[in-house]
Amino acid sequence: xxxxxxxxxxxxxxxxxxxxxxxxxxxxxxxxxxxxxxxxxxxxxxxxxxxxxxxxxxxxxxxxxxxxxxxxxxxxxxxxxxxxxxxxxxxxxxxxxxxxxxxxxxxxxxxxxxxxxxxxxxxx
Amino acid sequence: xxxxxxxxxxxxxxxxxxxxxxxxxxxxxxxxxxxxxxxxxxxxxxxxxxxxxxxxxxxxxxxxxxxxxxxxxxxxxxxxxxxxxxxxxxxxxxxxxxxxxxxxxxxxxxxxxxxxxxxxxxxxxxxxxxxxxxxxxxxxxxxxxxxxxxxxxxxxxxxxxxxxxxxxxxxxxxxxxxxxxxxxxxxxxxxxxxxxxxxxxxxxxxxxxxxxxxxxxxxxxxxxxxxxxxxxxxxxxxxxxxxxxxxxxxxxxxxxxxxxxxxxxxxxxxxxxxxxxxxxxxxxxxxxxxxxxxxxxxxxxxxxxxxxxxxxxxxxxxxxxxxxxxxxxxxxxxxxxxxxxxxxxxxxxxxxxxxxxxxxxxxxxxxxxxxxxxxxxxxxxxxxxxxxxxxxxxxxxxx
Numbered sequence: 001x002x003x004x005x006x007x008x009x010x011x012x013x014x015x016x017x018x019x020x021x022x023x024x025x026x027x028x029x030x031x032x033x034x035x036x037x038x039x040x041x042x043x044x045x046x047x048x049x050x051x052x053x054x055x056x057x058x059x060x061x062x063x064x065x066x067x068x069x070x071x072x073x074x075x076x077x078x079x080x081x082x083x084x085x086x087x088x089x090x091x092x093x094x095x096x097x098x099x100x101x102x103x104x105x106x107x108x109x110x111x112x113x114x115x116x117x118x119x120x121x122x123x124x
Numbered sequence: 125x126x127x128x129x130x131x132x133x134x135x136x137x138x139x140x141x142x143x144x145x146x147x148x149x150x151x152x153x154x155x156x157x158x159x160x161x162x163x164x165x166x167x168x169x170x171x172x173x174x175x176x177x178x179x180x181x182x183x184x185x186x187x188x189x190x191x192x193x194x195x196x197x198x199x200x201x202x203x204x205x206x207x208x209x210x211x212x213x214x215x216x217x218x219x220x221x222x223x224x225x226x227x228x229x230x231x232x233x234x235x236x237x238x239x240x241x242x243x244x245x246x247x248x249x250x251x252x253x254x255x256x257x258x259x260x261x262x263x264x265x266x267x268x269x270x271x272x273x274x275x276x277x278x279x280x281x282x283x284x285x286x287x288x289x290x291x292x293x294x295x296x297x298x299x300x301x302x303x304x305x306x307x308x309x310x311x312x313x314x315x316x317x318x319x320x321x322x323x324x325x326x327x328x329x330x331x332x333x334x335x336x337x338x339x340x341x342x343x344x345x346x347x348x349x350x351x352x353x354x355x356x357x358x359x360x361x362x363x364x365x366x367x368x369x370x371x372x373x374x375x376x377x378x379x380x381x382x383x384x385x386x387x388x389x390x391x392x393x394x395x396x397x398x399x400x401x402x403x404x405x406x407x408x409x410x411x412x413x414x415x416x417x418x419x420x421x422x423x424x425x426x427x428x429x430x431x432x433x434x435x436x437x438x439x440x441x442x443x444x445x446x447x448x449x450x451x452x453x454x455x456x457x458x459x460x461x462x463x464x465x466x467x468x469x470x471x472x473x474x475x476x477x478x479x480x481x482x483x484x485x486x487x488x489x490x491x492x493x494x495x496x497x498x499x500x501x502x503x504x505x506x507x508x509x510x511x512x513x514x515x516x517x518x519x520x521x522x523x
Contacts, residue, residue: 018387020272026382046293046391048285049338050277054263057277065286065386078386080276089293101275107263108194114271 007037007095007119009068009075017075019068035070037077037095041124042066044091045076056106058083066093066121082122093121143237144363144522145371146356147175148482151250153351153470154320160192160201160252163352165208167475168248171354172209176366177244179210184242188219188229188249189474194264196252205248215242219474222268223423225249226353226477227506227515231378233357234517243362249478250352261348265473268509270384281345283385283510284424285337291392291426292339295441299339303330304447305425306343306467312454313464315494318479320349320470344425349470353479360522369489375410375518377403381511392441396514397434397505404503404516405436412436415458416499417487419480421507422465428452431505432460435516454497462487462495477506481517488521 009017011033012025019037024030047064062081067074081087082096101118104111149170151163158166164187172179187202198204202216221228226249233247253261266279292299307327313319325343333342363370379399382388388395405411412435420431429443437458438446446452452460463469463483466476484502486492504517 018384020270020384026387046286046290048282048289048340049335050279050282050285051334051338052258052262052279052281052336053277054259054266054279061277061282063276063278063282063286065391076386078273078276078278078384089289102277107274108260108267109271109274114275116275118272118275 005097005117009035009037009070011035015073017070017073019075019077037068037075040068041092041094042068042077042121044087044089044093046089047081047087054107056103064093064121079118080120082120085123087123092124094124095119096122142360143234143357143373144360145373145481145485145519146358146363146367147171147177148355148485149174150318150353150479150482151351153318153349153472155254156350158350160189160196160198160250161204161208163252163350164201164205164248164250167250167352167354168205168209168246171246171248171356175356177356181244182211182214182246184233184236184245185211185214185216186219186229186233186245186247187216188225188247188478189251190220190222190225191264191473192252195256211246221513222508223421223473224477224506224508224513224515225474226479227504227517228378228513229478230355230481230517231376231515233355234373234376237357237359243358245357246354247357247478248352248354249475251472251474252350253348253472254350258348268512273384280510281337281340281424284426285340287391288340288426291429294392295444297444300327300331301444301447302340302344302425303327305422305428306330308447308453309422309461309465309467312462312495313468316464316469319464319468320347321468340424340426346423346466346471349472351470351472351475353475353482355478355481355485363522370522371485371488371519372522373517374520375404375408376516377401377407378515379403380513383512385510392430394430394434394507394511394514396511397431397507397516400514400516401435401505404518408518410501410518414501415503417462417484417497417502418458418460419463419483419504420460420465421476421505422461422467423471423507425467427507428460430511431507435503435505454495459497462492462497477504477515480504480506484519488519
């Protein structure tokens with residue numbers, strides 16, 4: 001099995017899918033498996049460029065909510081837009097791995113309490 | 125199957141009548157030299173005086189506060205306040221529900237009286253924030269987000285930018301309609317002596333202010349604020365001993381929405397507003413058409429639209445038309461944010477929901493001074509996170 005980082009979504013017994021994963025789905029359904037979104041594309045639902053960013057975050061910081069189609073089920077994900085890229089609502093984007101999305105320890109959250117790598121989105 | 129053994133916890137006091145608000149106070153909002161304990165004491169003392177209640181008559185004391193530990197390194201504030209007010213041995217509890225801590229405090233204080241557990245409950249909400257930089261304060265607030273959001277540098281203002289862009293796109297609303305919310309609420313704030321900004325702004329100033337979270341600009345956001353506010357609650361039968369004019373909480377409801385904001389089915393709908401208001405309307409036996417005045421959580425201008433629609437004050441996608449038509453101005457069909465809202469009055473996190481209650485209380489008892497509108501029934505909607513937790517409270521003039 002590859003050690004390559006993956007953008008994973010969670011499937012639940014009621015057919016819903018979420019990213020990030022939760023112990024149970026919104027209706028209380030149990031987990032049934034995961035879906036790899038890494039090689040899929042998504043559509044930009046909305047975006048913003050934030051100019052007042054917290055400690056350890058790039059400035060400006062363009063963020064988007066994007067939507068994947070997983071077997072007819074909508075799966076939305078929030079993430080940074082790749083540096084220097086421009087997007088509009090309706091654009092198609094793909095996940096691109098980044099080993100550090102913001103500087104751990106610069107903000108209030110305990111650095112060891114969570115991961116700091118993840119996926120940005122780049123226009124296709 | 126045999127029923128499980130259980131016990132019944134009884135209360136000494138019988139189930140009480142309606143819950144009344146008999147006094148209120150708020151401090152000057154803005155950049156204050158006072159720290160959290162002093163701010164809470166100032167509002168607490170003011171409320172005791174306004175209600176004519178002696179400190180040792182307070183049975184329950186609730187403190188709405190999001191983050192005094194993170195902002196100032198001061199925890200245990202309810203006990204500190206009980207001591208400072210001379211209210212020991214009152215039962216105390218801290219209420220943290222992020223930006224809706226104040227509304228949640230009203231709910232807790234209402235429960236304490238409605239359940240019969242307390243005959244006199246003081247609620248004080250407060251926050252000390254301005255000694256922190258904007259970046260630090262923003263990060264403390266953003267710490268409520270899910271790790272998957274936090275690591276991308278999400279802030280509450282960026283959620284507002286994401287939602288505003290989708291709203292304008294989906295409902296073909298003009299960008300200026302959001303700016304008009306800021307203009308209206310700043311105009312209302314001129315007559316509020318406690319407001320952080322008692323100054324009008326014009327449309328051009330809002331539209332040309334610096335971008336903060338595109339398409340939203342500086343004047344679409346509330347400021348960082350220090351301040352405190354307080355309410356005194358008791359059973360209606362007790363209220364009559366203290367006041368000729370008082371308000372009654374006739375409806376209250378609380379609800380949550382998803383923690384992860386992007387997992388909501390429609391990013392322009394705040395489910396917690398819908399659910400909490402339905403509960404409050406049902407309890408009060410009224411609907412949105414019966415409201416005379418409303419205080420909404422305009423931490424960002426877009427939130428005023430989302431709450432108007434969630435509360436049933438406007439149809440989905442139509443709230444922007446109400447501001448264009450002037451229906452929510454002070455002299456409009458339904459005045460919204462006569463206090464100036466969070467936008468002009470300021471947003472000391474734990475105090476804001478209590479201060480909304482202060483304004484509605486003043487309006488329904490006819491003591492709002494130059495801000496007074498013709499109001500018998502008022503509603504306050506206090507939003508935590510980005511619609512993550514919501515409390516809706518309905519107050520009516522006591523008949």
